[in-house]
Amino acid sequence: MHFVTFRTETDTTPRLGAVVERSIVPLPGDMISLCAQGAAGFAAAADQAASIASSARQPMDSAILLPVVPRPSKVICMGLNYADHAAEGGNAKPEYPSFFLRSPSSLTAHGAPIRSPRASTKLDFEAELAVVIGRTARHLTQANALQAVAGYSCFNDGTLRDYQRKTAQWTIGKNFDETGAFGPWLVPAAELPPGAAGLKIESRLNGEVMQSSNTGHMLFPVAQTLCLITEAMTLEPGDVVIMGTPAGVGYARTPPVWMKPGDVIEIEIEGIGTLSNRIAGEA
Template identity: 55%
Template sequence: MRIVNFMKDGRATLGVRDGEDVRVLGTETLESVLARGVGLNEWARKQASEEKVPMVGLQLLPPLQRPPKILCVGLNFADHTKESKYDQPTYPTLFLRVNTSLVAHDQPMIRPSVSDSDGLDFEGEIAVVLAKGGRHIARADALGCVAGYSLFNDGSVREYQFKTPQWTVGKNFDTTGAFGPDLITPDELPVGLKGLLLQTRLNGEVVQSASTDDMVFDVASLISIISDAITLEPGDVIVSGTPSGIGWARTPKLLMKAGDVCEVSVEGMGTLRNVIADERPR
C-alpha cells in the first residue's frame, strides 16, 4: 500500500494510491494515525472513500510534516565513509533533522542565500517510518516496528556542515530535506529492504548508485541500536544513510545550483524528484 499526503481544498489530506488515482482517506494526519497504534493497511482499507482524485497534478506534501523525531544516519555506506575521509565508525553516526527542513516531492529544494556557501549537495537515502517504538528493542523484533518506507534527499550545505565538529546546521537549512512521494508499507518491499538498488541522478546523470545490502548497519540494526539510547515513538523517521558519489567529494566539486533537477530512485519504491531554486532575497 502506498499512502500519500496532499493538498485538497486548502487542507492536508491523506490518500492511498489506486492505479493512476488517489482514493481519499481524510484529513487526519499520518502522525495521528500512527500514534493511535492503528495498522496502516487495515485502517486505509476501512477508511478509503469512494472519492478519487487524479494523481497527476496533485500538490504533494511530505508523508509526515511534523514527525516526533527525524534521526539521520551518517557514514552508513563504507565507500561514502572513505570518500569523506573518515575512519569507518563501529557505531552509527547519528544527527537530527528538524521539521522545517522538510520539502515534498516535486517542490523546490531551496539553495540558501548565504554568502559563504557555493551550493547544496545531494544525498539519496531511504527513510524508515516507525509504527511503534520503545526502548531496548531487540534486533529480531525491530522490523515489526516499521510502518513503511519512503525516499529522502538529505540536502546538505557543506560549508555549514563543517564549520564545527557537529553537523547539525548544515543539515537543517529550511526546505533542504526532500521526503516522499509515498509512504510504502513493508509488505510491498523485500524484508528489511534487502537487495534494492538506490540511485541519485542530477540532471539525468547517475551520481550515486549502490545496493541497500551495502549498508554498514541495516534497518533492523539501526532501530535496535538507537533504541538502546533513545525512546523511539510512532511516527519517528530514521533516514538510513547515503552511498558514495556526493558532490563535495568530487574534483571539481559538483554542487546543486538553481534549475538543477535531482532525483532519488529505489527499485520498487519509485522516484523522489525536486528542482533546485535559490532562496529569494528578503
C-alpha cells in the first residue's frame, strides 16, 4: 500500500493518508511517526485503511498532495552516483560520494509546480530515488543499514546549473524554492527489492524520454551510502536521502535542454510510481 501526506482545499493542515483504489483514506498521525513504527506500523495502517468504508475516502483528484515528508530535518543528496552521469559532465568515477544538503523550502509535491526562478533560465532535471529513514541510526553496517529504511519515493533534483557552478559548493544551485519535487507517495521498503536495487528509473520532458537507467547501476548503493553518512551524523525518522541521477540531464545535451514554464516533467521509478510536475514561473 502507498502512503501520502496531503491536505484538502479547505484545510491546510498536513494529514497522513493511505492510497486505496485511486482514493485517499485519512489516517491518524503523520508520515514521520508512521515511518518510525517500521514494517509493523505500515501493516497496521494498511489494515486500518482497508477496513474504512468507501464513503469515508477522499478522491485523489480532490486532494492536494504535499511532499511525502513535508519538512524533513535533513535532506541529504548525492552527486555523481552513476558512472555515466559523472562521465557526461567530464568527471572521473568518484572514490567517495559528493554529498550536499537541501532545505525543506526547496521541496515541492507531486502535481504542484516546480518554480523556474527569475534569476536564471538554466533549470535542469534529475531523476532520483528518494530513501526515507524510519529509525534513529548511527554507525550503521552493511548488515543492518537497510533496517533503517522506512520506504522509498521519487525525487526530481531540479538544479539551476549556472548557480550550481558559481562556487565550488553546489548548495546555492540546489536550493532555489520549490525546485525539488518529492512524491507522489511513499512505498514501504518491504514492498520493493532490498535497497530498491534493480528498478528502472526514467525522466520524461513533455513526454520525451530524457534519462533511462536502472538503480542497480548506482556506484554507491543504498546500504553503503547509509553506512557512509552515519559515520558522520545521526539519521533520524523522516530524514531523506536522495541517491543521485543517471546520464541524460539537460546541461549535457547539445544544445542544452532546460525546463521552462509550461513544460511537464515526469520521473518514474519501477515499483514506486510517477512523479509529475508542470514548470511555472516565479511570481
